[in-house]
Amino acid sequence: MTHPLRLTVNGHPHDVHLEDPRPTLLDVLRDRLGLTGTKKGCDRGQCGACTVLVDGRRVNSCLTLALSVDGAEITTIEGLARNGSLHPVQAAFVAHDGFQCGYCTPGQIMSAVGLIAEGGAGDDPARIREGMSGNLCRCAAYPGIAEAVRDAQQRMAKSDGEPA
Numbered sequence: 680m681t682h683p684l685r686l687t688v689n690g691h692p693h694d695v696h697l698e699d700p701r702p703t704l705l706d707v708l709r710d711r712l713g714l715t716g717t718k719k720g721c722d723r724g725q726c727g728a729c730t731v732l733v734d735g736r737r738v739n740s741c742l743t744l745a746l747s748v749d750g751a752e753i754t755t756i757e758g759l760a761r762n763g764s765l766h767p768v769q770a771a772f773v774a775h776d777g778f779q780c781g782y783c784t785p786g787q788i789m790s791a792v793g794l795i796a797e798g799g800a801g802d803d804p805a806r807i808r809e810g811m812s813g814n815l816c817r818c819a820a821y822p823g824i825a826e827a828v829r830d831a832q833q834r835m836a837k838s839d840g841e842p843a
């Protein structure tokens with residue numbers, strides 16, 4: 680018996696037939712749909728590397744059963760750029776050098792997009808860090824990541840969220 684699943688990922692519908700009901704959304708994205716931008720770090724909900732948006736809300740895809748989001752709209756890191764232009768959060772990560780390992784970066788960026796959609800965290804660095812606390816990077820890139828989130832939310836507030 681197979682388990683049918685329909686996901687709209689980055690605006691494209693995908694029908695998947697799962698032989699087993701247990702795969703996570705992370706594994707379906709990476710292994711079945713070939714969208715490997717979403718990273719598997721801890722695979723147990725602790726690092727945030729696997730963060731994607733489900734119906735606009737950020738989730739850890741490693742803790743989400745794929746069948747539980749049947750019919751949902753999923754946004755992954757591959758879906759952020761528009762017409763060859765980086766999303767403002769991606770551009771801000773470049774501008775503020777918010778990369779070091781790069782492995783945590785897609786999850787950091789997706790979480791920042793979700794945080795800004797939730798209303799942002801204002802200008803207060805402590806609130807930004809609290810809002811991003813589910814995403815682990817505390818290496819030398821972290822000040823750049825926090826600054827990128829602050830910068831991107833200001834730019835998006837001015838431009839109504841449209842890429843500049």
Ligand code: FES
Binds near residue numbers: 725
């Ligand atoms: S891989 Fe999902 S939280 Fe670490």
Ligand code: FES
Binds near residue numbers: 779781783818819820
């Ligand atoms: S950039 Fe990934 S741990 Fe710092």
